[in-house]
Amino acid sequence: MDPENMKKLEQTGYRSIPIICGPTASGKTSFSIRSAKSLHAEICCCDSMQIYRHLTVGTAKPTEEEKREVPHHLIDLVDPDTPFNVASYLEAAYSKIDELLDRKVLPVFCGGTGQYVTALQKGFDFEGAPIDRALEESLRKEYEKNGIDDIYRRLILLDPECEEKIHPNNTKRVIHTLALLQSTSGTTRDIRESSTKNGPRHPFVLFAIDWPRDILYERIDKRVDIMMEQGLLDE
Template sequence: MLRRLVAIVGATGAGKSAIALDLAQRLGGEIVNADSRQVYRGMDVGTAKPSVEDRRRVRHHLYDVADPNDGYNLALYQQQARETLEAIWAHGAFAWLVGGTGQYVWGLLEAWQVPDVEPDEELRARLAAFAALEGHDALHRRLAEVDPDTADRIDGRNVRRVIRALEVFEKSGRTMSEWQKKKDPDFEFLLFGVDVPRNVLYPRVDKRVEAMFEGGLIEEVQGLLAAGVPADCPAMSSIGYGETVRYLEGQETLDEAKERTKIATHRLIRAQDQWFRRDDRRITWVRDADGIDLQANIFTGACTNAIRGEGRP
């Protein structure tokens, strides 16, 4: 049984999903999501999730697998991703891993151990209060004192992730970087990054933000809130959703919500680029599907092993 995977990573808006769809249609295989927001049901417009039509053309996995109320994490993703991959390989196909959530990609490709640490709401509240009083930089410095490697990988403005890293250390006595020791996976993979210059990417995502607001993002957020999804839950902190909540609550105008969403998206692009550029040695950077086609075809044995168009996700 071939156990092979082609990963396509890069910044939001770079065109990863479209490239994967094109290649999967031509070479076969099935697409596996590695985006931490596209796992949520009901969050379609703001996460630029593949359309229903796209998912009919090629089998897609790990989209719409979590309720926004319940949350989602790396441990659950790793479990579901491994089960999905085993099922794909078992029927002779191969996988296209597609997404921009670095933790999900590397956690899978490097077989990270998942911290066996249950949430401690009291500790989290204390750390959140400290960040609110002293500033997120002060909280980030606390992490850097005990786990500099993890602190280097986390943007200090991402208070939730900083708190989780400190929680893991406090509760287990082991740093997050110790938990996430790299291992060799039990499958083969090729790794590609979609390289789009920022002077091209920023205007592209700005247009996408405008299209999202015009194309139903406000109504999508209203529906989620009406269904009982808390405005302050982690899923609703996703870019575009928090800004829309503030607009709906009258805290900012629609133009302000759009501008804040664009700025946050630019910030995310820089963080993703920083994350993936650390692995230039392993990533082959490409501009489009043509940069992947030949290597992926040879690597996967697509012509003889892929199963095309079998069913729906």
Template sequence: MPLTTNRPRLLVLVGPTAVGKTKLSLEIAKTFDCEIISGDSMQVYRMMDIGTAKIPEREREGIAHHMIDIHDPDDAFSVAEFQARCGALIEEIGARGKLPFIVGGTGLYVESVCYGFEFTEGGSDEAFRQRQADYAARFGADALHAKLRETDPASAQRLHPNDQRRIIRALEVYHLTGRTLSEQLAAQSKQSPYDLCIIGLTMDRQMLYKRIEQRVDEMMEQGLVEEVRRLLARGYGSDLVSMQGLGYKEIVLYLQGKAELAEAVELLKRNTRRFAKRQLSWFRHMNDIHWVDMTQVENFSAPLSTIRDIIAGKFQLNLEYTSEQPN
């Protein structure tokens, strides 16, 4: 496949949860001979399959998937590690003559790779972190989130009140540098080190919410409660960052007797809808995205054909020579 520049090619597919990224990604990967890199910050964790909507091995159709099942749930994982690993993978995949293809919905993680963000966060202050954790333990997650909202409203809008680790880090960045995390992100270069093609999927909001609710119901049928129960039994506590992820913190409440099952499920649906809204807001502020509407989901071939044309045009490819022809 010819290069349009001397920079490595990188294909990216983003969009909110439940919009249809997984199914499309497989078809795109077959057409353009891709290897897929998960752009989801939760799919890195082993044993967390149902709640993260991880694609099973048997459904990957022989396409290589990376950045899945690389950490135990109690391991630390950061955007800086994600960026570094993806950089190495992109180089390795390109050297094999394949097209690197990031698929996912964690906005900061994906954008950090696309534009080579520099993470100079000013070190750390363990005593400050502990004071904030103690404050949250005494006054609650919402009170800690309110502190961030006063200091850095943009980061507070992006972070869920239960995401204590990232809230504390955002407060720590301001404490150490005098500049908010959102200011530092806004100052990052938007020049990509890659020959970049980003596809964004969108959908009618009410239809997306309906699909989210259906996905949650499917997760429950697949055994989400048992998955969370097994994790707790293995000693992975509810205070871990991984266990604060969508689908896990809500079911933990049920298993700890703090909510009825129906309440936990409704809370999960509500939180997922809010998460999808934040995802769309993040992606709307990214540059260079070719948006494709997935509202007519029953007519799958139409958006797929549009996406194939966008990719072929961007990378100057002739679909006659790709591994699969459009329908």
């Protein structure tokens, strides 16, 4: 961990950056707002869908009133048809962390995207695992023409561990991972170990919101009803 980063963080009065995570409708947004207000902090989104513009209702972005209560960052970064992956997110997140710490403001991360949370906590560095974008685009076109089955089969042949970790319905991740493996001639474990050898850039502390399953399902049902009233189908 960079001592300079630690020094900047300590100037906010804290020694770690909170990450508030949990499943859909668990109350992450309201809890993060209360936490940020008490810590005199600002909130950074850690959600792989809220980074897209024009998708507001279905992604449960914070309301304008909530954003007036506490500044929110890393929302509405790109259009939905713009490629955006974990490396893209880390670049944006690290830049925002630096900006906030330079102002002596503590960032509070909030979201439910596990890959983003893990990447922050472990300090993924993708510079050593460059991906062939032309190859990834070729695989994307192949998927649009022929479906995902053969691409997924080739992925599992290259790295059998992916069968447990990546569902074939997650086509975007299947395509990206196969392109990455073919670009580096390694496995996901090789890439993961190589990309985390330097450790995290900042110290993070994780707060996970948990509910009994029956209560969580009730909260999700209520959330969907509200989304429908807000125009989810039109969006």
